[in-house]
Amino acid sequence: MTTPAYSYSCLKECPVGDFTFSGPGFCIDVCPVGSYISGDQACTSCPENSSTSSTGSTSIDQCICDANFYLDGSTCASCGSGTTTSTGSTSFSQCMCEANFYLGDSSCVSCTENSSTSSTGSTSIDQCICDPNFYLDGSTCASCGSGTTTSTGSTSVSQCTCEANFYLGDSSCVSCGSGGTSSSGSTAVSQCSCEAGSHLGDSQCVMECTTSGVATCFASASNGDELELSPGILSSGDGIDPYTQLALQNKCASIGCSNVDGAACVWQGANLKRVVKISNNGGITNISFVTVKDGRSAGSGGGMFVENSNVLLIVVAFISNRASSRGGAIYVFDTGSSTVTLKGNFLDENTSPRGDNYGPDVYNWEETVIIYTCPAGYTETQGSALNNVNSDGGTMTDPAYSYSCLKECPAGEFSVYGRATCVNACPVGSYISGDQACTSCPENWSTSSTGSTSVAECNICDVSYFLDGSSCTSCGAGETTVSTGSTSVDQCMCMTSGIATCFASASNGDDILMSPGTLSSTDGIYFTSQLTLQSKYATITCSADGGACILQGATGKGVVLIKNNGGTTTLSFLVIKNGDYNSGGGLFVWNSNVVLILVSLIDNAAVNGGAMYVHNIGSSLVTLQGCSFAGNTASSSYGPDVYNRGETVAIDTCPAEYTATQGSALSNINYGGTMTTPAYSFTCQNACHPGEFGNFPTCTECVAGE
Numbered sequence: 001m002t003t004p005a006y007s008y009s010c011l012k013e014c015p016v017g018d019f020t021f022s023g024p025g026f027c028i029d030v031c032p033v034g035s036y037i038s039g040d041q042a043c044t045s046c047p048e049n050s051s052t053s054s055t056g057s058t059s060i061d062q063c064i065c066d067a068n069f070y071l072d073g074s075t076c077a078s079c080g081s082g083t084t085t086s087t088g089s090t091s092f093s094q095c096m097c098e099a100n101f102y103l104g105d106s107s108c109v110s111c112t113e114n115s116s117t118s119s120t121g122s123t124s125i126d127q128c129i130c131d132p133n134f135y136l137d138g139s140t141c142a143s144c145g146s147g148t149t150t151s152t153g154s155t156s157v158s159q160c161t162c163e164a165n166f167y168l169g170d171s172s173c174v175s176c177g178s179g180g181t182s183s184s185g186s187t188a189v190s191q192c193s194c195e196a197g198s199h200l201g202d203s204q205c206v207m208e209c210t211t212s213g214v215a216t217c218f219a220s221a222s223n224g225d226e227l228e229l230s231p232g233i234l235s236s237g238d239g240i241d242p243y244t245q246l247a248l249q250n251k252c253a254s255i256g257c258s259n260v261d262g263a264a265c266v267w268q269g270a271n272l273k274r275v276v277k278i279s280n281n282g283g284i285t286n287i288s289f290v291t292v293k294d295g296r297s298a299g300s301g302g303g304m305f306v307e308n309s310n311v312l313l314i315v316v317a318f319i320s321n322r323a324s325s326r327g328g329a330i331y332v333f334d335t336g337s338s339t340v341t342l343k344g345n346f347l348d349e350n351t352s353p354r355g356d357n358y359g360p361d362v363y364n365w366e367e368t369v370i371i372y373t374c375p376a377g378y379t380e381t382q383g384s385a386l387n388n389v390n391s392d393g394g395t396m397t398d399p400a401y402s403y404s405c406l407k408e409c410p411a412g413e414f415s416v417y418g419r420a421t422c423v424n425a426c427p428v429g430s431y432i433s434g435d436q437a438c439t440s441c442p443e444n445w446s447t448s449s450t451g452s453t454s455v456a457e458c459n460i461c462d463v464s465y466f467l468d469g470s471s472c473t474s475c476g477a478g479e480t481t482v483s484t485g486s487t488s489v490d491q492c493m494c495m496t497s498g499i500a501t502c503f504a505s506a507s508n509g510d511d512i513l514m515s516p517g518t519l520s521s522t523d524g525i526y527f528t529s530q531l532t533l534q535s536k537y538a539t540i541t542c543s544a545d546g547g548a549c550i551l552q553g554a555t556g557k558g559v560v561l562i563k564n565n566g567g568t569t570t571l572s573f574l575v576i577k578n579g580d581y582n583s584g585g586g587l588f589v590w591n592s593n594v595v596l597i598l599v600s601l602i603d604n605a606a607v608n609g610g611a612m613y614v615h616n617i618g619s620s621l622v623t624l625q626g627c628s629f630a631g632n633t634a635s636s637s638y639g640p641d642v643y644n645r646g647e648t649v650a651i652d653t654c655p656a657e658y659t660a661t662q663g664s665a666l667s668n669i670n671y672g673g674t675m676t677t678p679a680y681s682f683t684c685q686n687a688c689h690p691g692e693f694g695n696f697p698t699c700t701e702c703v704a705g706e
Contacts, residue, residue: 030056036063049076051087064088070095072106080107096121102128114141116152129153135160137171145172161185167192169203177204178225201226211257211265212236215246218253223283227255229290231263237273243297244277244305245269252283256314257290259419263427269295269302269321277305288314289420292329295321300363301331303350308334314375315405317346317418318361326389327363328352336366336393344374344405346418347386359389364396371397374405381406414438425451428484431458444472446484460485466492478502480515482543496542496549497521500531503538508567512540514574516547522557528581529561529588530554537567537593542574553579553586553604564592572597576611579604583643584613586632591616595623597655598684601641603631608669609643610634618646618673626654626684629666639669642679651676654684661685 031043036057038044046052046063053064065076070089079095082103089095097108102122111117111128118129130141135154144160147168154160162173167186176182176192180200186192194205206226209217215238217227240247246267248255257265267290269275275295278285295302303321318329328350332340352358362369369390374380383402390396407415409422416423416430416438426438431452433439441447441458444465452458461472464479466486473489475481478498481491494502496517506512525532530553533540542549551574553559558581562569569592576599579585586604589612601611610632614622622644634640642649649670654660663681670677 031058036060047075049078053087065090068095077106081110082108097123100128112140114143118152130155133160143172146175147173162187165192175204175224177201178207178220178222180205199228201228211267214255214267215240218248218251218255221251221253223251223253225253227253229255229257229265231257231260231265233266233268235268235270237270241277243272243299244274245295246276247279248276248285249279250281252280252285254286254288255290256286256288257420259289259416259421264291264419265289266291266293268293269297271296272298274299274301274305274323275303275321277301277307278309278311279307280309280311282310284310284312286312286314287316289316289418291317291319291418293317293319293321295323297323297325299324300326300333302327303329304331306330306332306334306338306340306367308338309340310338311340313340313342313345315344315346315378315418315420316342318348318350319346320349322351322353323358324353326352326354326358326365328360330362331359331365332362332367332369332394333365334367339368339370340364341370341372343372344378344380344403345371346383346404347402348383356387357389359387361386361402362388362396362400364388364390364394366392366394368394369396371400373401374403378405378407380404429458429462431455444474448485461487464492476502477505482515493543496551499540499551500525503533503536503540506536506538508536508538510538512538514540514542514549516543516549518550518552520552520554522554526561527557529558530579531559532561532563533569534561534563535565537564537569539570539572540574541570541572548575549573550575550577552577553581555580557581558584558588558606559586559604561588561590562592562594563590564594566593568593568595570595570597571599573599575600575602577602577604580606582607583615584609584611586611587613589614589616589620589622589647591620593620593622595625596627597625598627598658599624600628600630601632602629605633605635607636608634608638610640612642613639614642614644614647614649614673616645616647618648620647622647622649624649624651626652626658626660626682628663628683629681639667641666641681642668642675643671644669644673644675645671647673649673649675651679653680654682658684658686 031037032055034051035043035045036059049066049069050063051066052062064087065071067087068079068083069076070092081101082095082097097103099120100111100116101108102125114131114134115128117127129152130136132152133144133148134141135157146166147160147162149159157171162168164184165176165181166173167182167189179195179198180192182192194200198205198207206228207217209227209229211229211232211234237245267275274297275292292303300323302323303318321329329347347361350360352360381404386400404417406417407422409415413422413424414432426432427450429446430438430440431454444462445458446460446462447457448460461467463481463484464475465472466489475492478494478501479492480495493513493515496514496519499519500523502512522530551559559576559579576586583606585606586601604611611629629641632640661683666679
């Protein structure tokens with residue numbers, strides 16, 4: 001064998017004008033389309049994205065760019081989202097862009113979001129116009145929101161036509177808010193009409209809510225609504241979360257206190273209950289000018305627990321909150337996607353028993369917490385540094401401080417720290433201090449009127465206290481006074497809610513005077529009744545100082561059980577209502593002498609004796625004078641009003657000093673006893689003297705000049 005041996009490429013020797021390729025054994029006349037004769041007399045393919053217009057090309061210069069490409073130096077570049085009319089384009093300017101694109105510096109560029117072109121071949125971004133229902137806002141197309149435009153190409157928000165119940169704001173259509181209505185095409189908030197229970201605010205209808213009813217208001221609100229709270233106290237839970245008083249979840253709203261007359265909106269916690277938990281899952285929940293206090297969480301966030309939520313807190317006070325784990329005042333928790341912003345918040349006496357490393361004030365887990373000074377329009381007093389903890393990659397302002405914010409008011413008006421409004425005069429119980437803020441009177445003292453300008457005007461005792469020498473002394477357990485300014489222990493009277501405590505400390509024959517109010521919880525003596533008056537007798541009377549003394553039952557509980565075993569128990573000017581038990585839904589009298597004077601028995605229910613059941617062996621007397629009955633029922637039809645078993649029941653008209661109006665006949669049952677029949681319900685009205693006015697139970701003196 002020949003050795004060494006090699007591989008060979010053989011090129012046929014052709015006549016002038018003919019060519020061959022390596023390998024074939026024949027000659028050809030010309031190179032095919034897409035190629036040209038190279039220096040070695042072979043056909044060479046044109047560069048990528050180019051071709052020749054015909055066969056027989058003899059130079060690379062005869063290679064031209066394919067359709068939709070153009071010559072860019074020595075290569076053919078794509079037109080991108082564009083086309084050319086033919087092959088051989090030598091400049092980008094020969095590219096024709098598709099619809100919704102325009103000719104940029106080196107390619108076709110897409111129009112910005114929510115815009116398009118009217119045809120192909122656009123050469124400038126100016127030929128991109130806004131789509132229907134959008135308008136040009138600077139360099140972008142902004143949505144009309146809940147509104148429409150008549151065509152494409154709108155260049156101003158004024159070309160948006162808003163739907164019904166919306167109006168044209170600065171940059172889009174804005175909702176009139178829950179319960180707000182307007183006709184389509186409205187252009188101002190003043191064209192919104194608000195339903196009862198709301199009023200027109202700066203930007204929408206504002207829902208009017210009580211502080212104690214904020215949970216109900218929030219439940220009926222929609223995303224983005226504004227809620228305005230009247231001053232008051234939230235002290236009971238909404239029932240959503242057993243460990244939280246108020247749960248703001250699954251929607252966003254703005255909640256603020258009206259601070260009428262400088263008064264406060266207080267959200268108050270309870271044992272083993274934090275005050276508020278926010279889990280809006282998007283959007284922003286705004287809370288302003290509210291006091292969050294006395295939260296007690298066995299876990300984290302004694303005052304507020306923020307979960308997966310953006311929250312803005314403006315001039316909110318967090319006072320005396322406690323968490324067993326983390327975040328005495330505020331606990332912020334998520335996976336790093338939310339922001340909680342505090343502006344001018346006051347934090348004081350918040351604790352975490354596990355120590356400073358667990359955030360007595362704020363504990364932030366993975367989120368962003370920004371803590372600012374007071375908002376514009378408020379004078380700032382910087383307080384102590386906050387004891388915060390930032391954990392697991394979160395971001396939080398450090399150092400951060402508590403702030404007292406005082407609204408800047410016009411001359412002649414004043415504000416209270418932490419309030420949203422200016423007032424003409426400080427409310428009762430406060431005076432204007434040197435810094436022009438309303439300052440509370442010393443503990444247990446009050447003022448006689450609004451507008452006090454000196455601490456010296458704090459010269460009368462507060463409610464539930466009486467003047468004892470030069471100091472104010474507290475009334476006894478379960479007692480209060482009707483108003484401020486009491487000067488004797490004799491002006492202390494039993495609170496309706498504290499009647500069980502007062503009765504327990506009374507002796508046989510005592511007179512117990514009750515202040516108007518409601519008893520709605522049990523004394524715990526018997527599961528069958530809310531209030532048990534046993535083993536002694538007394539006279540219990542509602543004060544004549546306006547309002548009613550209401551003894552209220554509950555499901556499965558009668559209202560009052562009397563077992564005095566001698567003597568006479570007298571009840572005067574009381575309302576006994578909503579009792580619900582087997583016998584005597586309103587009142588069960590056992591082996592007792594009882595007198596009822598102007599007592600109303602309303603909406604009580606039982607199997608026997610809906611309003612009253614009297615039971616013994618025939619030795620007691622029950623007397624009713626001017627009592628009224630309404631809405632009482634007995635499921636057995638045995639005495640919806642009174643069931644008497646073996647006793648003497650005397651039912652009489654109003655006392656002599658009252659004018660009687662006889663009502664409907666009572667539906668009573670007498671079983672083995674003695675009872676007035678027929679018997680009636682009565683309405684008793686005072687015969688008021690000249691210069692007095694009023695009805696049951698007493699008259700009130702007119703103001704001088706009336």
